[in-house]
Amino acid sequence: PQAYNFADYIWPGLLMSPQRILAIRDIEFQPSDIIIASYPKSGTTWVSELVSAIVHNGDTEAIKAKRQHERVPWLELNTDYAWVKLYDFWQSAQKALGYSPTVKEEDEKKSKPVARVWFTHLPLELLPKSALEGGCRIIYVSRNPKDNAVSFFHFHQMARFLGQQTTTWEEFFPLYASGDIYCGSWFEHVLSYWTFSRVNKHVLFLKYEDMKKDLSREVSNICDFIDFDLDNEARKRVIHHCTFDTMKNNRMANREGVWLFNQARSKFMRKGVVGDWKNYFTVGQSEIFDQLYSYKMKGSNLDYEFDPEEPFE
Ligand code: A3P
16 A cells, blocks of 8 residues: 555555554553654664563563564554554464464463553654653653664665655655654654653653764663662663664564565664764765754754764675
């Protein structure tokens, strides 16, 4: 199905219906619920795995028994569709081929969550009212928009539901800069959540670059925010479980086998670095984008790091 326009945004037709987008507005949350929000390709999967591991008290063995999208479902998805059906299909195909089922009953029990967690890419104004009013906690993760653009470009190459697998970087760059894509403008998305987070204590605003620099500090930050205390061993397990290499090789976190993503074209866990934009932006694109960035970010008191601390490969 084609992408469609609704409420001033472009939506992927296969996954989300206008009915669902509207129905989300009325979901009632509990104070212990956690929503991870982001503009796509900002580190959502990373923060989802971190939060999931933390709310399971660092029992990484238990969470390895369950795919991430079951532990941290996508809020705006037409429930009972795509991932779930495809996951069932994948499980039954595995069984038919004689593999043992992935989720054993005892693992299922062990991995029972102590807090419900979702992720969403919804723009702030379309979030459930209950979440906006402080009915649950919101963790927003963001990333410098040059790396974000490159990651989103690769995502368009592999996400079957976005229908833009042949879009080149030259074509993608102006779409990204103008916000004429799924989820709209990076600037509007990020700045609205940023402003909201300044005046709402139930919102934590994170940056990908900070997580790359000091994951341990950001884990503490998240634990404090959601009132979870991890002992040292559990903390170490969480951090190890959520490094790029561990997650890349963990098929319960890397979306392996999900038909929606053609990972033969580009991996979900693609590169995981700061500064990859230098391999894609021309000098001209970089200059134009810098101007756009200073214009849009002016007065926001929000800034990003675009360069890795260490020289990148
Ligand atoms: P790249 O495409 O630059 O590699 P999202 O989860 O929001 O879709 O974001 C995906 C981006 O986060 C990808 O960026 C992916 O590699 C990166 N990522 C995922 N897990 C990560 C981790 N543990 N450490 C660093 N980067 C990670």
